[in-house]
Amino acid sequence: xxxxxxxxxxxxxxxxxxxxxxxxxxxxxxxxxxxxxxxxxxxxxxxxxxxxxxxxxxxxxxxxxxxxxxxxxxxxxxxxxxxxxxxxxxxxxxxxxxxxxxxxxxxxxxxxxxxxxxxxxxxxxxxxxxxxxxxxxxxxxxxxxxxxxxxxxxxxxxxxxxxxxxxxxxxxxxxxxxxxxxxxxxxxxxxxxxxxxxxxxxxxxxxxxxxxxxxxxxx
Amino acid sequence: xxxxxxxxxxxxxxxxxxxxxxxxxxxxxxxxxxxxxxxxxxxxxxxxxxxxxxxxxxxxxxxxxxxxxxxxxxxxxxxxxxxxxxxxxxxxxxxxxxxxxxxxxxxxxxxxxxxxxxxxxxxxxxxxxxxxxxxxxxxxxxxxxxxxxxxxxxxxxxxxxxxxxxxxxxxxxxxxxxxxxxxxxxxxxxxxxxxxxxxxxxxxxxxxxxxxxxxxxxxxxxxxxxxxxxxxxxxxxxxxxxxxxxxxxxxxxxxxxxxxxxxxxxxxxxxxxxxxxxxxx
Numbered sequence: 001x002x003x004x005x006x007x008x009x010x011x012x013x014x015x016x017x018x019x020x021x022x023x024x025x026x027x028x029x030x031x032x033x034x035x036x037x038x039x040x041x042x043x044x045x046x047x048x049x050x051x052x053x054x055x056x057x058x059x060x061x062x063x064x065x066x067x068x069x070x071x072x073x074x075x076x077x078x079x080x081x082x083x084x085x086x087x088x089x090x091x092x093x094x095x096x097x098x099x100x101x102x103x104x105x106x107x108x109x110x111x112x113x114x115x116x117x118x119x120x121x122x123x124x125x126x127x128x129x130x131x132x133x134x135x136x137x138x139x140x141x142x143x144x145x146x147x148x149x150x151x152x153x154x155x156x157x158x159x160x161x162x163x164x165x166x167x168x169x170x171x172x173x174x175x176x177x178x179x180x181x182x183x184x185x186x187x188x189x190x191x192x193x194x195x196x197x198x199x200x201x202x203x204x205x206x207x208x209x210x211x212x213x214x215x216x217x218x219x
Numbered sequence: 220x221x222x223x224x225x226x227x228x229x230x231x232x233x234x235x236x237x238x239x240x241x242x243x244x245x246x247x248x249x250x251x252x253x254x255x256x257x258x259x260x261x262x263x264x265x266x267x268x269x270x271x272x273x274x275x276x277x278x279x280x281x282x283x284x285x286x287x288x289x290x291x292x293x294x295x296x297x298x299x300x301x302x303x304x305x306x307x308x309x310x311x312x313x314x315x316x317x318x319x320x321x322x323x324x325x326x327x328x329x330x331x332x333x334x335x336x337x338x339x340x341x342x343x344x345x346x347x348x349x350x351x352x353x354x355x356x357x358x359x360x361x362x363x364x365x366x367x368x369x370x371x372x373x374x375x376x377x378x379x380x381x382x383x384x385x386x387x388x389x390x391x392x393x394x395x396x397x398x399x400x401x402x403x404x405x406x407x408x409x410x411x412x413x414x415x416x417x418x419x420x421x422x423x424x425x426x427x428x429x430x431x432x433x434x435x436x437x438x439x440x441x442x443x444x445x446x447x448x449x450x451x452x453x454x455x456x457x458x459x460x461x462x463x464x465x466x467x468x469x470x471x472x473x474x475x476x477x478x479x480x481x482x483x484x485x486x487x488x489x490x491x492x493x494x495x496x497x498x499x500x
Contacts, residue, residue, distance in 0.1 A: 043308075047295030048224075048296025051346075054232045059230075059289075060288075060319045063318060064315075064316050064320075066292060066316070071309075
C-alpha cells in the first residue's frame, strides 16, 4: 500500500513549465485582439470567395477553412474578457493602417480567373505568418500563467498547419505553366512587401524583434 | 472583392449547365408531359421512373448544396460588423463547413447512384434567396425556408433509400438531415434575436420566407399528398423549431400550389388538344 501522506512536489519531475513569460496581461490581450481581427478578415474573405472560384475542389476547401478561421476568431473573442478586456470589440483591432492595407490587398481578387492570386495571398503569405506569430507567442508566453492562451494557440496552429498544406497542394496542382509560376511569385512578392511594411499580424515585434528599421526601408 | 454578388456571377466550371426557372416553367414539353398518366408523383420504389427521378433529385441536391455553401459564405463577407453580429457570422461560417461536406457527400452519392456532374441542369434561384441585403431576411429565406425544404427533401430521400434497400443513401441522407435541423434552428434563433424589438422587420422577414416557400411549392413539388414528390417532414420540422401552426400553414400553401398545378396542366392539355384539332383541319 502506498503512503498517501508522503509529500510530493507540485510539479512532477518531467514538468518543466516555468514562470514568468515574455508577455504581460496587457501585451497578451493586445496581441489576442490583433489575432481576432486578422482571423475575422480571413474567414470573411474565404467565405466570400467560395462563390467566385469555379474550381469545385477549391470551392469546397475554402468552405471548410472559412469555419476554421471563424472558430479561431471565436477562441480569441472568448479569451479577451479573461485578459481583463470586458469589451472584446475594443481590442479587436488591426495593429496599424499598413496591416489594414495588407489585408485589403489579400482580400481584393474577385474574378473567376484569379484563383491563384486568391490562394497565394492566403496560403503562401498570410497563413505561414499566422503560424509564425502564433508559434512565437506559444514559445514566449508563460507556460503556467497564460496556459489558456497556449491551449487556443495549439488548436489554431493544428488547423493552420493542415490548412496551409491543403492550400499549398491546391496551388501546386493549379500552377501548370511558367506564366502561372510567375503570376504566383509576383503576387507573393507584392503581398510580402505590404506585410513587411506593417510589421506583422501584431505589428512591429510580431516575431519578437522590432521591425522599425524595415518599415523605414520599405516606406 | 465587392459586396453582394449577383446570382449570374456564380463561378462554375464548364461541366455545369445553367437554366432559368422561367424557361423550365414555360417549356412547352412540360404541358405535353403533364397529359401523360404516369401515376402519383411521390417517389416510390414501385414506379418505373423511380431510379431516374432519384438520380435527378440527387443532382438537384448537389447543386443546391453548392449554392447553400456560396450563400452562407457570402453572408460571412457581405455584412460589416455593424450590420451583422459577430456570432451570426460565426454561425454562417459553420454552415459553410456543413454545406461543403454536403457537397462532398452529394458528389459521392451521385457516383453511387450513377450520375455525373452536369448531367442535369442547374437553376440558381436558391442562391437568389441568399442575395437579400437585410441579413434577417436572408436568414429567413435561406435558413428557415430553404433549409426547411432541405429537411423535407432529405427525409424523402432517406425514406426512398430505406424502401429501395439502399443503406448508403439512407445513411448519408440521415446525416445531412441532422445538419439541416441545426441550420433551421440557427435561422429561427437569429430571427428571434434580431427582431425581438422590431415587429415590422420580423413580419417582413416572415413574408420573405413565405415567398421563398411558395416558390419551392411551385407545381406541387412539396406537400403531403401522393401528388407531391417531396413530402413535408412534420416531425423533423418540429424538432427544428417550426410551430405546428407554421407547418399547417405550409401544408395549406402546398395544397394550393398542387391544385394550381393540376389546373394549369388541365388547361395546357386542353390547349394542346385544341391545337391538335386545329392542325388536323
